[in-house]
Amino acid sequence: MASKNALKLDSEHVKKIREDYERKLNEMRAEFKKLQSVEREHRKMQARQAMEQQQLLKLRSELADMKKLKVELMQKIKEEAKKAKASELAHSKKVAGLEKETRKKDSLIKQLENKDRQREMFLKRTTEEISRLRQQNRQNRLPKSGRGLELTHSGTNLSATNRAARQAMPRTAAARARLQMGPSSGMTPFSAKAAKNKWLTIEKNICRRITQRQTVQKMEEELERRVNERHALIEEIQHLEQRFISTKDLSERDLIGEQIDGCQDKMGYLQDQISELQNTIASVDNDNAKDSNESDSESFGNVETILEECGSVAEAKYLLQRLLAFSLEQGFIAAKAKADHKESEARIQQLEQEAKINESLLSQVIEDKDIVGDVTQVLEAAQKNRSKYDSPSVVENGATNEGDAFGMETASTKNSTTLADKSSNPSFNLGEKARRRTATTDELLYPIKASRSLEEIREASDANLEGERTRSNSPVSAEADTECDSRPDSTCPPSTSHGHRKKIGRIIPYTARTATGQRDRTAASRLLVRSHTLDGHTRGVLSVSANDTTVITGSKDRLAKLWDLERGIERCTLGLHQNNVTCVRLIPNGHLALSVSMSTVRIWDVRTEKCVYVLHSSGLATEGDAVPPSPSRQNTVPVSETVINAAEPDPTGRLLFTTFCGDVRIWNLEKFAAIGRLTGAAHGPRSEVSCLAVIGDYIPRVFTGSRDHYVKMYNVEPLDQVVFEARVEFNPPHYDNVTAILPYGDALFTASKDTNIMRFSMHDMKRDHLELKAHDKWILDMCLLDAGRPILTTVCKGGAVKLWDFTNTRKLRLIEELNRAHDEAINSVAVTESSIVFTASNDTTVGLWHLSNEAR
Incomplete structure (x- = not known):
């Protein structure tokens, strides 16, 4: 028994020792694994450190090379400066020598002239002396009797x-x-x-x-x-x-x-x-x-x-x-000359005082570029104060065309304070609200002349009141008002922070009127008829882009607005930009839109009405709205950034082309990244690309117009290539800044500030036709209107719209001219597939035009 107990104890002791050994062995294995993982991390860190050291050495070598290059460049600059000083000094010496010789010659000429004058005077005196002596001799010979002669008094x-x-x-x-x-x-x-x-x-x-x-x-x-x-x-x-x-x-x-x-x-x-x-x-x-x-x-x-x-x-x-x-x-x-001199001095003094006043006012306008907004705020406040005392209710823009699809407005007519048809009738400018227009420099410096009497304004107000009562009772207006109230975030946006004013957008029916205020009966017989007005901006509208359902507009009030054509309302307001919104586009085959302001391009999702990406002129792209809204205008661009003058997507919506200085940058809108650029679009470093045009689905062809008057064409064939050079330079160039390019089929139309239109052939790249003085003022934009045949539509700084036919001959034939399509300059024009034309003007409105029934 004792031996059995001893064996049992030994086996338990051995088992205990084995368990203890296994436990320690497992712990050591775990520690060994940890050591191995730490060793692997250590090796990775060593490799990374070696790479960083190599990169650091490379950067140091590059820095040393750049320092050497800087020293060499500074030495070259100093040498060039010395050479320039030496050449300038030699030139000044040469000029001084020539001036000295010229002065010597002038003095010699003066001396000779003086001698000649003295000689003439001496001869004259001698002749007079001789004549006097002869006369005395003759008088001594005559008798001493007196002769009665009358005195003659002649003037000299x-x-x-x-x-x-x-x-x-x-x-x-x-x-x-x-x-x-x-x-x-x-x-x-x-x-x-x-x-x-x-x-x-x-x-x-x-x-x-x-x-x-x-x-x-x-x-x-x-x-x-x-x-x-x-x-x-x-x-x-x-x-x-x-x-x-x-x-x-x-x-x-x-x-x-x-x-x-x-x-x-x-x-x-x-x-x-x-x-x-x-x-x-x-x-x-x-x-x-x-x-x-x-x-x-x-x-x-x-x-x-x-x-x-x-x-x-x-x-x-x-x-x-x-x-x-x-x-x-x-x-x-002498008295007359003195009086004229005093009058001239007084006139000069008055002109100097006026010049000083005008210069001070213009300097204030230049220093504070938002002064127009301040003035319009003051005028609007004064108008509101007058409306409280003048009448309890003031009428809204009226229209009688109830069955039209665009006869809706986005705000109720209870608190409106505008007169009817102000955009169509220039005689209604006296009652126009300050926020409906942009004040010009002349309007700030000089008083505005009233063009209508009080009786005419009172009659127009009564007529507008009757039309407004009729329209306010219609179900279409009620539906529009209800829809506006149900969309407080987009359709009726509240005022933004920092006191920036927003205006409720409306699509107002338009009635053409004559200079006397009567309805224009001949408007329906024209090829292009204006039916509605998009009113929602507080300053001039600079750009417009549209399709069959949506319109986007950009304005000087730093806002971009989306408009719903199916419901006839303003859909939303897209952000508060840094400065003027100079370009807006609806990107094809998608739900994106873009707006350009200063050195940035904002990409908007029209479904969520949010900014998804911001593209910078330097080639950087940031997700979301990385540019915070500012209460004041930003008149300067950051370092390494430049102002973007134009932006155009390709027809597929995959690529975007934006200008920067004299080149064009290519963006991939699927990745929102810069993938290349077009170089040499402008001839000189001081010139810039002013406009773009893109055609082609698979192989985009880009046309650039620059401020140095030239137009060039690029073929973006291999997408793996980064830099593209111009394939064609169209000659002869324009005489001023190129403002618009429009390719169509085998023809290319270009317009410029020189008021001319050129047509180039895409076969031999030569000019087919030159239309001199197509407009009286700068041509700012062009588009093609489909009216059974293509019609070239051009707009200018004078507010005119012209329609041209170019299908029968190579020349341009003027079909129709609308001299007063807008009261001020038309900055942009756009057309939809259903032949609806939109014109963006400095009068703060966008005109909606369609073909007449006869043209259709």
Whole structure:
């Protein structure tokens, strides 16, 4: 028994030891596995560290290369700057030398002219002296009996001054005594011919002195200007000498020394000019002194001597009468010139004040680009305050066409404050609300003229009130009001934060009216008829895109709006953008839309009405609405970003093309990533791509128009390629910025700000036709309208729409012209497959047009 118990104890002890050993072995295995996993992680970390070290070394080497390249570029820049300075200095020296030679030649010409003038004066004096001596000799031969001749008083056109007339009076007492003596005192008898010759001599002498004084005055002014130039040149030389002393760079010292030498040469030239002017002035003064000191026999032309030699009272009276008439005439001319001068100064001062006021106002408009919104807010508040006191209820835009599909509105008519048919009748602008239009710079600077009387406005208001009562009782309006109330989030969006104003969108029936306010009976006979107005923006509408069910619009009020054509309402408002929404598009074959503002393209899902992606001009793409709404406009773009001028999807909706500077970026809308670009769309680095057009399902063909007047074509054939170059450049170019491109079949139509339309053939890539002055103002957009035959539709800055036929001949034949389709510029035009045309205008509205029944 004892042995059995011992064996049992041994077996239990062995079992216990085995269990303990197995437990420890399992623990060691687990620890070994952990060590192995840690070792694997350690190896991975070591490999990653090695890769990072290699990448770091590569980046360091690239950084060192870039630093070297930077140093080389800086050295090249310095060398180029030195060369430019040296060439500029040499050019300035050359110009200074040429100027010096020119001045020397001018001074020589002046000296020769002075000598010639002095020679002529000497000959003239000699001739006059000879004629005087002959006349005296002839008078001595005549008998001393007096001849009674009548005095003739003829006017003269020569100029003189009052001072010269006073100087012409006799100065000595003897001369005055001789004037007081009569014929009985032994004086010479009066001769009319001699008196007339004396007066002509006095007049010529006075004119000569006036000319000399004017010449001296001009020379003194020129001398003062030269002295001021010399003072400025002395200061410049002193400044250059100080720079020369403070500069240690030898090359820069050489340049400064050359500049000092040039200034000293110019100083010598100025000194020569000053000395020459001083000598000329002194010589003129000496000539005057000699003339005044000459004797009677040698200076017959001296005024004082002639007056002292007056031999009779009749002759003295004759000369005094001539002097009086001459003084009165010249005084009248001087007074008139003085009055004209004062009037001109007052006019100049007034124009300067007006220019300062206009400049300050324009600077305020430029600094605060949202000032128009502030002004419209003030005007709207004033309109609301007036409406409280004027009438308890104001009418809404009315229409009598109840059976039309678009005769619905998205808001009730209880609180509306607008007049009917303002967009169609320009005479209703007086009662127009401020939020219905965008104020221009002229409207901000100058008052607006009322074009209608109060009686006409009162009659129009009564007529609109009757139409409104009729329309408000219709079931269509009630349905639209109910539908608007049921969609508070999209159809009737509340005002956004930070005080940004939103306007409730409406699709309003439109009635064409004449200039007198009457209904236009001839509108139905036109090929294109406007039936409705999309009213929902507070500023000008810049872009529009549409299909048979949906319309999207972009405006200067930083909003994009979706419109439902089937229900005739505004569907939703897409976000608050950074600045103007310059381009909107509905992407084909999907539920996406895009809006362009500044350097970003927002991709919207029209089903959820949310932004799904934001594409940047630099090629980056962020998911969701990564750009937060801002209460104020963002007028600057981030670093490495540029403004996007145009964006176009391809017909399949898989690719998107956006502009950046002079190139075009290609996006894959399935991955929302940049996959390539089109290079060289613009000729110069300062030019930009202004418009795009895309055709082709499998191999897209992209047409680009740039601000340097050229149009190019790209074939995006292999999608694995990254960079594409232009296949064709269409020549000749336009004369101004290309604004619209429209390919159709084997033809390509291009329009520009030069108001011309060009048609190119896609076979030989040459121009087939040039339509000069197709519009009076800039052509802003084009589209093709299907009316049994393709019709080219163009819009311009003047608010006109023109329809062209191009199917019969290569030339464009004008079919119809709507001069006042909108009151302001039409920025964009779009057409649907059912031939409905939309025109986006600066008058804050979008016009809806359709073909007339006769055209269909």
